Amino acid sequence: MKKHNFSAGPCILPDEVLKESASSIINFNNLDLSLIEISHRSKPFIEVIDEAKSLVRKILNVPKNYSILFLQGGASLEFLMVPMNLMDINGTAVYTNTGTWANKAIIEAKKLGNVNIIANSSDKNYSYIPKDFIIPEDANYFHCTSNNTIYGTQIKKFPKCKIPMVCDMSSDIFSRKIDINKFDLIYAGAQKNMGPAGTTLVIVKDEILGKNNRDIPTMLDYRTHINKESMFNTPPVFAIYVSMLTLRWLDKLGGIDTIEKRNIEKAKILYKEIDRNELFVGTAEIEDRSNMNICFLLKENKLEKKFNKMCDEKGISGIIGHRSVGGYRASIYNAMPIESVKELINLMKKLEDENIS
Numbered sequence: 001m002k003k004h005n006f007s008a009g010p011c012i013l014p015d016e017v018l019k020e021s022a023s024s025i026i027n028f029n030n031l032d033l034s035l036i037e038i039s040h041r042s043k044p045f046i047e048v049i050d051e052a053k054s055l056v057r058k059i060l061n062v063p064k065n066y067s068i069l070f071l072q073g074g075a076s077l078e079f080l081m082v083p084m085n086l087m088d089i090n091g092t093a094v095y096t097n098t099g100t101w102a103n104k105a106i107i108e109a110k111k112l113g114n115v116n117i118i119a120n121s122s123d124k125n126y127s128y129i130p131k132d133f134i135i136p137e138d139a140n141y142f143h144c145t146s147n148n149t150i151y152g153t154q155i156k157k158f159p160k161c162k163i164p165m166v167c168d169m170s171s172d173i174f175s176r177k178i179d180i181n182k183f184d185l186i187y188a189g190a191q192k193n194m195g196p197a198g199t200t201l202v203i204v205k206d207e208i209l210g211k212n213n214r215d216i217p218t219m220l221d222y223r224t225h226i227n228k229e230s231m232f233n234t235p236p237v238f239a240i241y242v243s244m245l246t247l248r249w250l251d252k253l254g255g256i257d258t259i260e261k262r263n264i265e266k267a268k269i270l271y272k273e274i275d276r277n278e279l280f281v282g283t284a285e286i287e288d289r290s291n292m293n294i295c296f297l298l299k300e301n302k303l304e305k306k307f308n309k310m311c312d313e314k315g316i317s318g319i320i321g322h323r324s325v326g327g328y329r330a331s332i333y334n335a336m337p338i339e340s341v342k343e344l345i346n347l348m349k350k351l352e353d354e355n356i357s
């Protein structure tokens with residue numbers, strides 16, 4: 001029996017995508033060659049990357065004046081590439097510190113210039129999204145993290161911003177409607193809602209590039225990858241291919257409208273159970289709760305072993321919380337069926353039935 005995969009990342013992908021990827025590793029497009037042994041410059045692969053780009057453009061409604069890139073180095077390299085491309089020497093960038101990943105982005109930006117942290121939720125272990133802040137207009141750019149994967153918080157309303165707005169959307173891209181026009185640069189490691197690890201999606205408004213006074217190393221310069229259509233060097237062919245299949249799946253399903261409704265429904269029923277069940281408590285501020293990563297605790301530690309064993313027996317996998325929060329984290333990304341969420345809810349009810357008289 002296939003497990004219910006609640007892993008935070010790499011994470012669940014649609015079954016049909018896994019099957020097609022597996023067969024393409026052996027024989028791609030009836031070429032009698034493997035996908036991973038053909039040239040990335042061959043027509044069959046160019047078709048793959050072109051389709052991946054056009055699906056991103058279609059599904060997210062990306063305007064023409066933005067480029068779509070498939071890079072390497074994960075979201076973690078974007079932490080550095082963003083300031084390298086957008087921050088002046090001795091310049092200042094504005095950041096919000098809303099969790100572990102935001103903090104890592106800040107550490108890299110500080111290596112290249114001044115960082116002004118205008119909002120910080122570390123005072124309450126990142127359990128909320130700070131809202132009342134004003135973004136200074138004399139900085140090079142503003143950076144935020146749309147969904148804090150580890151702490152289970154999510155920005156529901158993005159701030160108004162007059163300087164370029166950069167967003168790390170690694171863990172909620174393609175999960176909900178967003179207005180691309182509000183952003184100047186979006187990046188996301190593929191392995192949370194788009195595909196396997198190995199490629200990073202970057203969506204960048206062309207006009208913001210080439211404006212700082214740095215001599216940017218070739219591989220770290222977004223313009224290199226725009227000019228070479230993500231083929232400056234050998235791209236991660238497998239990761240791009242599987243991402244393309246996942247986007248095809250999403251498009252066929254009905255795109256963002258359909259998936260957003262499903263994601264809201266899944267999160268709603270699970271949060272409802274967390275709030276109803278006497279044994280559990282959610283860790284994130286209610287209005288900031290993520291619809292992707294749902295963090296909760298058992299009020300009594302002594303039941304943990306029992307609950308973990310029940311989960312194991314039912315094939316519920318990957319729900320142990322990150323060590324900095326503890327408890328549980330159910331990641332319910334796009335490919336997670338509602339049936340798996342219901343299975344988890346049933347176990348929470350069962351634990352309550354057996355332990356509260």
Ligand SMILES: *Cc1c(COP(=O)(O)O)cnc(C)c1O
Nearest residue numbers: 074075076101149168170171189
């Ligand atoms: C996982 C994650 C990252 C790190 O991604 P890598 O691709 O492993 O570098 C960055 N930001 C967020 C929000 C994440 O969830």
